[in-house]
Amino acid sequence: MNNTVTTSIVDDVAVVQIDNPPVNALSHGVPEGLMAAIAEAEANPAVRAIVILGAGRTFVAGADIKDLEAAAWNSSVEPPDIHDLLARVEDATKPVVIAIHGTALGGGLELAMAAHYRVAVPDARVGLPEANLGIIPGAEGTQRLPRLVGVERAIDMIVTGKLFPVSDAHEWGLIDHIIDSAGRSSGSAADALRAGAVAFAHDVAGRGPHQKTRERGDKLGTPAENAPLFEAGRQLAKKVRPNQTAPATALEAIEAATTMPFDRGRRRERELAIGSVRSPQCRALVHAFMAERAVAKVPGVTDAPAAANLPAVEEVAIIGAGTMGSGIAMACANAGLRVVLTDASQERLDAGFAALRKNYDSSVKRGRLTSADVEKRLALVKGAVGYDACASADVVIEAVFEQMALKQQIFAALDGVAKPGAMLATNTSMLDIDAIASGTRRPESVVGLHFFSPAHVMRLVEIVRGSATSVATIASALALAKKLGKVGVVVKNSTGFVGNRMMLPYMYEAQFLVEDGATPEQVDRVLTTFGMAMGIFAVDDLGGLDVAWRIRKELNQFSEPGARRPLVADALVEMNRLGQKTGKGWYKYEGGRTPIPDADTTAVIDRVTAGAGIRRRRVEDDEIRERTIYALINEGARLLEEGVAMRAADIDVIYLTGYGFPGFRGGPMFHADKVGLPKILERVSAFHRELGERWKPAPLLERLVKEGRTFRDYDAGLMP
Ligand code: T1G
Secondary structure, X not given: OOOOEEEEEEOOEEEEEEOOOOOOOOOOOHHHHHHHHHHHHHHOOOOXXXXXXXXXXXXXXXXXHHHHHHHXXXXXXXXXXXXXXXXXXXXXXXXXXXXXXXXXXXXHHHHHHHOOEEEEOOOOEEEOHHHHHOOXXXXXXXXXXXXXXXXXXXXXXXXXXXXXXXXXXXXXXXOOEEOOOOOOOOOOHHHHHHHHHHHHHHHHHOOOOOOOHHHOOOOOXXXXXXXXXXXXXXXXXXXXXXXXXXXXXXXXXHXXXXXXXXXXXXXXXXXHHHHHHOOHHHHHHHHHHHXXXXXXXXXXXXXXXHHHHOOOOOEEEEEOOOHHHHHHHHHXXXXXXXXXXXXXOHHHHHHHHHHHXXXXXXXXXXXXXXXXXXXXXXXXXXXXXXXXXXHHOOEEEEOOOOOHHHHHHHHHHHHHHOOOOOEEEEOOOOOOHHHXXXXXXXXXXXXXXXXXXXXXXXXXXXEEEOOOOOHHHHHHHHHHHHHOOOEEEEEEOOOOOOHHHHHHHHHHHHHHHHHHOOOHHHHHHHHHHHOOOOOHHHHHHHHOHHHHHHHHHHOOOOOOOOOOOOOHHHHHHHOOOOEHHHOEOOOEOOOOOOOEXXXXXXXXXXHHHHHOOOOOOOOOHHHHHHHHHHHHHHHHHHHHHHOOOOOHHHHHHHHHHHOOOOHHHOOHHHHHHHHOHHHHHHHHHHHHHXXXXXXXXXXXXXXXXXXXXXXXXXXXXXXX
């Protein structure tokens, strides 16, 4: 028998354990092993019931994503199919009980639904997150889930792809019994689950008949009852997964469950599932999933001896209680870390705490946290005026405004205060880390931690490696990001690092398009239709037009002879149209956050462009899409070549988690591969001829086209 599945006999119950680390995916012989174990248990007269559980941290997290990836890229590879296993479980002659801890996800929950009973520990979670990967539950999940929880709930679970606590799942009838080990005085949680599941199995063995989910129809409703539910599902899909194809496909499969006998329904599901696996969106979303995990592995850092023995982080000090500082404080407190929030005056500190309190209050209002949670978290945050309170911190994060002299002064002062070995981080979004580090005698401890606003929400942290930053410091920064539930991406020191350096040409190209004849709302519509979470002009209004204005000054941008300089943005700033905070920017705002096109902006554009002798023309949507997105890609290729970004996939993760790039396109570099690098180069070269030097093709782009390679190939070459 294969070694990912083993059976032990406890009383009259066969306990079948899946052990396929890290997450017990249904690969490496697990399905075959389970079938063999069931056959053996059936044949054993001493066994009256079967329990299936997972070893290690979790029950089964689904099909193996690597198998899925192989099928997505290669149409001669069949997507994972566990129908035989599911039938074997459901038709077992002895009752099968699935015992869940950690998570039962995707194929894992589908396996559980084929069993006769499901039990779980109280902190386990369940879900069908396939839509996150651009596919539909393809192991009969769209057929069994509505039978167990009803059509409405099934639609919600499958379209949102969310994970749900077992308390909810129990209420809906998806979980039969919660094993509460609160009363147990000894033994591990795993022992409690095993003992509880065996007791449950022993109990049901004497009863019967044992319900087969596929034979149930009591919750499937009638066509007339279901029609509005499917309509609501389509609306939900539009809202939570705009532009994604999998939710509509999943709805079709669920509909099949309600109109066809089980066997025909599951065949229909299989057809639809295969179609979804072969879709470009699946490839992109699987790439995004893998890339997000790959960024946590940095050659030379996470595999270095220094990474094996990192000091624990328990206390974080934050310098600067402004928007970023208080947001970072919240992110740390949410992760259970002690926080010292500091600023130069009591007044500013009070304002920081007020902001913290306000953010927490809104989490309570939205039902995300209870008041008790909030009090517990707020109790972790202490305030202090001045740097002295940073002395006991394991990590100090500077989050004052972007002024080099001030930052250098802070780091020099920290040198005398921070404990030896403490990480000294700066939250700068633009400034030179090496220059900041030059003020201390311990530049090896200095690192950039570029959080994104709002810092307690946004998942991205760019981890900026200065020329002196030690391997241990980078590894600690990665570990801290993970602890905060964030995605840390290591990049090299360079103006704007990766994210903002790509953002500027993208943003300015959008502004040139407006000066050439488009409108802010047209550009934003093209970008959101492409899938960006927000249009660039709405983003600029949100962040404040003065931010880029200051950068233009500080970096002395557009100083090269012949460089085209954006004109309208300066004019708007001069009129104090700074965006949402002044009620007007590229758009106007009438009390809320909704951008409203403004005739005054049009007048400014007309005036400024006329003054500069620009003859405005009709600009087509295609031109907008190409000039904005290809500007991102061309700059991304430069960053790769310069080694500021290590892998094209790192750039993708940065754009997916920090800049609202649509997951179903896999990130800018993945998207470039999909469009085809020759086509991108052709357009970039044409823009270079028409629009000037800013469009000079990145040498790496030219090289890859010449060699017939993609960015994905480039990454593969780097990481054998
Ligand atoms: N297959 C293979 N590897 C997986 C995996 C999976 N399903 N899930 C996670 N991993 C790896 C991951 O790459 C990482 O590897 C390690 O496990 C830890 O993951 C038929 C076809 C389970 C909640 O979508 O949501 O079933 O980097 O860093 O934060 O209809 O992983 O260590 O080498 O994320 O504790 C549906 C996806 C599959 C679940 C754990 N299932 N996974 O989170 O750790 S499709 C999913 C997760 C399917 C059926 C269809 C999370 C997690 P490495 P991690 P974590």
